[in-house]
Amino acid sequence: MLELGLLKSNKERTIQGLKKRNYSDEALLVIDRILAEDEARRNAQVELDNNLAESKRLAGEIGGLLKAGKASEAEAIKATVANLKEQAKDLENAMKVASERLEELLLSVPNIPHHSVPAGKSAEDNEVYKAWDKPLPVLAPGAQPHWELAKKYNIFDLDLGVKLTGAGFPVFRGKGARLERSLINFFLDEASRAGYEEIAPPLMVNKESARATGQLPDKEGQMYYVERDDLYLIPTAEVPVTNIYRDVIVDEKDFPIKMTGYTQCFRREAGSYGAHVRGLNRVHQFDKVEIVQIAHPDSSYEQLEGMIAHVSGLMDKLELPYRILRLCGGDMGFTSALTFDFEVWSAAQERWLEVSSVSNFETYQSNRLKVRFKDGNKTRLAHTLNGSALALARIVAALLENNQTPEGIRIPKVLQAYTGWDIID
RNA sequence: GGAGAAAUGGCAGAGCGGUUUAAUGCGGCGGUCUUGAAAACCGUUGUACUGAAAGGUACCGGGGGUUCGAAUCCCUCUUUCUCCGCCA
Structure with missing residues (x-):
């Protein structure tokens, strides 16, 4: 599987390499699709991470409140966490979908030929x-x-x-x-x-x-x-x-x-x-x-x-x-x-x-x-x-x-x- | 194939629902001391993603579930060990 980092850092080299493997201009569009899925995945992860961090913090707070005997305050926070959890589900799903698509696309791309590889069809x-x-x-x-x-x-x-x-x-x-x-x-x-x-x-x-x-x-x-x-x-x-x-x-x-x-x-x-x-x-x-x-x-x-x-x-x-x-x-x-x-x-x-x-x-x-x-x-x-x-x-x-x-x-x-x-x- | 037990960091091993950001020991790395080494002492010690950075998130065999909160409870799969069966 092609290294995503390599593709991102040197898109031109990837394109030239795939051309040597006789990729058409249309087939080369896969590269832009990869970059788009990668961005979607990263965005979803950042949001999810923030969401989880907040849930975690609140859960700790609930523990503290319960120990202090403030049950009603704890209940109020529980509602907030439940709400966050709903959103987390969607974010998690979005991230999973993007990751899977990204991997599938990456798997469909062959290795980039070494510079000494001659061009040719057969x-x-x-x-x-x-x-x-x-x-x-x-x-x-x-x-x-x-x-x-x-x-x-x-x-x-x-x-x-x-x-x-x-x-x-x-x-x-x-x-x-x-x-x-x-x-x-x-x-x-x-x-x-x-x-x-x-x-x-x-x-x-x-x-x-x-x-x-x-x-x-x-x-x-x-x-x-x-x-x-x-x-x-x-x-x-x-x-x-x-x-x-x-x-x-x-x-x-x-x-x-x-x-x-x-x-x-x-x-x-x-x-x-x-x-x-x-x-x-x-x-x-x-x-x-x-x-x-x-x-x-x-x-x-x-x-x-x-x-x-x-x-x-x-x-x-x-x-x-x-x-x-x-x-x-x-x-x-x-x-x-x-x-x-x-x-x-x-x-x-x-x-x-x-x-x-x-x-x-x-x-x-x-x-x-x-x-x-x-x-x-x-x-x-x-x-x-x-x-x-x-x-x-x-x-x-x-x-x-x-x-x-x-x-x-x-x-x-x-x-x-x-x-x-x-x-x- | 049947019955029982177990799976935690490089290794050993604690934790069995709420400062676990996983104790402790060994090992590794860096340092102090030493002519050098050992010993002793001090510090450090995983992977991945994310972020300019600070930091954040995930990972305690794999997957799923319960819960505000799971290494810890439940389900399931896999593997290992013990015993039985079979067997080159």
Whole structure:
């Protein structure tokens, strides 16, 4: 949720930011509506506070009079207080209505893009931040996409997943299951080495948590929901891990807080079927290691650089061709101020697949989370950042496709210590 | 799932209808003393909104109610503890 103070102190910056997200002049009117509701709320509060202060004072007076045995005088004041109370009801209501409207409006406004975010409408306008400058792998004739390879080597089985659960729930088996576990361990070990504390969080969260990181109300339809217990299956470890610091005032010397977590991720991905989502390209359940940071506003972009370097290192070690995109205003997530996407080259499909998204949310998320720190005697919102390091399903897809040889699928050196073998055949 | 008890500031813990602007202790921070530290002593010590400021308002697990007045009484939900049941 956008910080109201930021919007008030720099309306022009907010307008320019929203224009980068392709807001029309008409849509920009939301800003004036926000300012109007804010004023209505403040006015109602000032009146209410005065009313309550007077009631409180009179109630004390009644106590004194009753003790002194002046019952009739006390009765007279009671009437006045009753009258004040009637008015208080209306004021309270006015304040509540204005607050709710204000919040609703604020929630409808996305984060203000960082100044480096390029203008643009769609994925095609994203800026290539770091291109792959070496040759892309050329596969031998007869090379297959990963879903064919999966059948050939019995690595994972989507049809079996349909039997057990439904479409989009792969069953990994044999060397495929081992490869999955190896990648998870490799990613976690790398993150630990880079100073991230390992967290093993719950896979279900309550409404409060989903709201605080911005999944609610924005992405409600994307999450699996357990109605009976009012819980959501997490779409990413970001949700439980970031929420560890919900309502926490962090000691400034603990910055940056770095956490990593492996979880399975659950996404409904309603309505997306077809050739472009075959195999592991898009599934309802997948494994992901996430890195999360809570940082001082002055150094959050430095930390973002560090996260990009970390993810780049993973790709290098896995010997996978990749590129980094700086997302344009039109393609960036609702809550992000700056996002870099990592895409891996899928040789058999001959296309780039998104495997990581690294973002700085500045105070957009922390405003909901209320992660703060003391700056002198002021309390300020911290910055939150997160990124995938990495998402498994598509990495597996790329690994299988790019490393296929007539003899079998070659395993990158760095993973061999985890798998215990160097080829899937 | 059943029965009982409880939830108060960073922690411990008093208060159980009217100067509570929440006692006291511990911890934290600042200071005195000291070569330094400890001890002792003094001061200070939440969050949010509002206001130019002084100040005001709200918050004693969450929500609702009774009352002129609620941390205190009532209802409800949640959580924790004890016992029973079930169980990887």
